[in-house]
Amino acid sequence: MITRRDFLKMAGTASVVGALKPDFAFADVMNTFSEVNKLPRWRGFNLLDFFSPVKRGPNDWNASLTTENDFKWMADWGFDFVRIPMAYPSYLQFDPKGDPNKRITKEEVLQFDESAIERVDHLISKANQHGLHVSLNLHRAPGFCINAGFHEPYNLWRDKEAQEALYAHWEMWAKRYKGISSKLLSFDLLNEPCAPVDMNDQHTQKPPVDGAIYRQVAEGCLRVIKEQNQSRLIVADGNGGGSFVVPELTDLPLAQSCRGYYPHYISHYRASWVWKNPDDSPAVEWPGVINGETFNREVLQAFYKPWLDLAKSGVGVHCGECGCYRETPHDVFLRWFEDQLSIFTEHQIGYALWNFRGDFGILDSNRKDVKYKDWYGHQLDEKMLQLLQKY
Template structure:
């Protein structure tokens, strides 16, 4: 038996046995017609770090794509930090002059990754996780502000024009362009814990519309997506009349998804213990709260706006049984309304492989530690 058929046969059999009567790949009734496909898959962090060494993250291999495809997934999102594909001296702070100096070799490497995903039947969403002048994360000194400086905005359009031109021949089934990760304001861009807020809607519209025009100038069929406002949580009504999809998040409530995460809690030891359903930090949480949280996104779908959940999941410290109970409800609400998802991430602390959770009985999967219970849950949706 060929290895790929072995992977497919054994993984499907395991799911069918392990789901306690729930058929593998069970199809939900989808009363809502979503303008975007109900893509299902993962974020890949090869270009997530602005440092050229990639932050020592494991590189995606074509074998990963084969496994995803064999398990029934059809989507990967590639959140990129723009400094990764520039030529500049990383021993000093980046300057506006550096930001237009493209490293063609790194762009070639991104293209090869996209081609490998497409070869295995996976749609690729290119995302600027760090755009010129903005990132939801601190830790890198930006020379200007995307939401305040025209020079930063012109650099933003330049970058998207470069990517759109590079992928001119790709179809909407093969690639889409996710403009900027989790837009928000922040009082201090270098302080991870400073107060955040929503970008003024008309400003977001202006930037998104010009980026859309730039991208479509290279291929009128290119599909463009905008992340929700206010760190990805809020629908953007100002974009409803534009041909732009929108991307929500599957992290609510953060007490569960980011339990003890040091980039969320200044003192992780003070993070309240998560349960699902039940009371956390004096508040009651249940599936009903999820339905209320996603109601504006579901209304957007009903209004003809394409919606996808570009990131979701739990960091490794959340107890596994709590994670699975909560995440099952998240995926159920999304799926019932025709909204697909992308787990953050495939291989790593949020992931299906090698998450480092202390309360999981991992299955050895060709040298990787596979969270089979998580895979079973994902394959139901």
């Protein structure tokens, strides 16, 4: 395995992906790519290696872990971006030892596991070697996650102790990667902020967190990150589960990240974590009427208008997650997704599909209505790949 010293040395030199300077300035990233959008139109995928709060050991095998071939194929197919959504317990010493109900303590929240963190180093390094920009994201942060399945010891939006723990995590990552160029690595502070809700309540629309509190938390993260590297490119997810522009943050040195899941009727058709009974999911069509509502490209355009206007205003915008669960009829999915991608592309907004291999991906999605191409032992959705390459 590559060592942290080797990783930092490689990432700081031009040999990784060409003549990239480790002091590539934040202002350069934000101002040299498009008159429409101050972020590059990065296109790629989410990688789920550290998505679960259950830590994987160095010898654990899991079909979702990213391989060298994955990175090679992404680059060969023309993509240049990966986002790594992490659950913070995955890189702690905390070990539930097979007990999914074991609760983490406040003390354990700050007990980092160097061996697990080195595996994050390795993943970032491999992505960079293949010319892929990496967005490092806290999908589960101390005191908050939009997903159920893990008990937090406090509430990020209410408890100062939780906020200080979040800052400590970002300070650790900022120190570790302080010499890495923003052209290689950016930080995505917190996945899909929303107000506290009963996570067993299957509402698709999550309420926004108080904007002033979100700003306070974002400023705390900015402080500890910028102390290590003033040029670090930092992204904040949209409020209300990623859906809404955050006006409280627009004067800060932050880009913002939207989501490509609207409407959930299509993107999460028959998804068990959205519908208590998947059979209750209404039939979908695109364009067409779903559950009494009319949906088409014009409706999509109106939904994303605040994000398009944000990009025009000078705040960088990227879509950190998008795609469609495997149960959605493939022809419906492709028509809907092309409308969405065409809107993003017209405004120079990039995207990251959730995921590369798996239920939303271009490989091994297990869709029942797709004629797959065998791709080195994997099932390749050629039509989906061609659509992504078009945009």
